[in-house]
Amino acid sequence: MTDWLDWPFLEDRHRELYARVCDWCDSNDDDSHHDDVDAACRALVASLGQAGLLRLSVADRDKIPDVRSLAMTRALLASRSGLADFAFAMQGLGSGAISLFGSPEQKAEWLPRVASGETIAAYALTEPETGSDAANIAMTARADGDEWALNGEKSYISNGTIADVLTVFARTGEPGPKGISAFIVRGDDRGLSVAERIEVIAPHPLARLKFNGVRAELLGSESEGFxxxxxxxxxxxxxxxxxxxxxxxxxxxxxxxxxxxxxxxxxxxxxxxxxxxxxxxxxxxxxxxxxxxxxxxxxxxxxxxxxxxxxxxxxxxxxxxxxxxxxxxxxxxxxxxxxxxxxxxxxxxxxxxxxxxxxxxxxxxxxxxxxxxxxxxx
Missing domain, CATH: 1.20.140.10 (Butyryl-CoA Dehydrogenase, subunit A, domain 3)
Structure with a gap:
């Protein structure tokens, strides 16, 4: 996987990143099957954060993540450990909407913590009855003062068992994509619970989540969630x-x-x-x-x-x-x-x-x- 380092698509900073990621992989060589996937993911997120690699996956001063850096890092991590790639990728996906659409206050609150590995992020779009048909999600959100209350279920949510912050999508209006809004949810909200841990062929912390009046903060503008x-x-x-x-x-x-x-x-x-x-x-x-x-x-x-x-x-x-x-x-x-x-x-x-x-x-x-x-x- 080294011949493409000289391709014109890449810059010197990407070649330097290659060496950094390889160093991390050499220091965290882990091909084992994990009995406790949750603990393993937490440890990987912490280690990636300490190495400064998670900063690649979140916005930096309103500059969105560099996709070439993300792609190179994921390719190298995946070649060593599928779980390490998962841990890295989910920090980016889980916080990506905040990077792209969050207010300055939301970015300041969450992105540094995600980048350091202190906070584990999740992206909650899929529902039990909607996979690729994301425009027809059924979870509802109703305004409640300055916040919103979310009710419904999400399924196959990566990091669902360990997330500290979740980007969640719910219906606030008409059927179809125009009636969906995006929200930020804290993982410790008392209305949020793990309804089922989902075991898949490659063990990852996946879950079906239950939302019962979960308090949420609007992310972006109402009805632009899709x-x-x-x-x-x-x-x-x-x-x-x-x-x-x-x-x-x-x-x-x-x-x-x-x-x-x-x-x-x-x-x-x-x-x-x-x-x-x-x-x-x-x-x-x-x-x-x-x-x-x-x-x-x-x-x-x-x-x-x-x-x-x-x-x-x-x-x-x-x-x-x-x-x-x-x-x-x-x-x-x-x-x-x-x-x-x-x-x-x-x-x-x-x-x-x-x-x-x-x-x-x-x-x-x-x-x-x-x-x-x-x-x-x-």
Missing amino acids: KVAMQTLNLFRVTVGAAALGFASRALQEAIAFASTRKLGNGTLADHPVTQANLADMATAIDASSLLIARAAWQQDMGKQDNRRAAAMAKLHATEEAQKVIDAAVQMHGGLGVTKGAKVEELYREIRALRIYEGASEVQRQIIARDLLKEHRQ
Whole structure:
């Protein structure tokens, strides 16, 4: 994952960041399966905060996060530890709406604490009956003096079991996207409870949350919540592809190392033409994803054009191809590939969710196609 350091999309500061993140990874080498995921995430957030890496994911003096820095960090973290990438990414996503739309007072209260690792953030959009159909969320919010009261449920909320602050989306008006507003909720509010801890194939602190008259503070303007949600997701969409790139790159490394030592006849597995063809396909898919991610991140940082199509392409290609790369690595490992404790088995579980969250692959295809058709009609 070093050849792209010299690409024109990156600057010297990104190359310096690469070294910093690698140093953190070397000092926090953790490939283990965690019995207490909540405690592990808290420790990772604290460590990333102490290293100054979480400052990359929050606004700095009204300047939004640098997407190239986020993407590089996620790719490197994911290549070492899926949980470390998760901890880093959720601090950004959970506070992203505050970075983009928060008042000066809201930014001053929350962003330094998120950046230091003192406060754990969460992003609460998904509901039990609405996944990709975010425009039709059912949670309600009613004005109550200077605050709002939230009632309803959110589901599959990352950091839901440990969050200190949550960005929550609720309905304040008419059906559809125009009736949604965004809110800031404190994790210790007495009306907020964990209704269910959700266990998934790659252990993360996910939960279904119950809101019973939860006190909330309006984030941005009333009825612009859908825009807040979508712009926040768009800010971090490319970085999901970067995490997939990290997983895929690690899978290729594991496959090369295994094939080079696995005896087969008078040689090794790496000497076999089929293995070589598979390795070539894996490397080509990874490089293609790298280029799409670099382009999309650079466009987003330059701010010169609407990059929704490029971001969607980057996420779609990187996550879908990473799934294939990791599957090929598992296949190459044979029985060891599906044995708990093997790195490729862990990667196989980690990659699957990336094709779903922050915009499923089907949604990304819709974004790309609609943008192409819109361009054709102009």
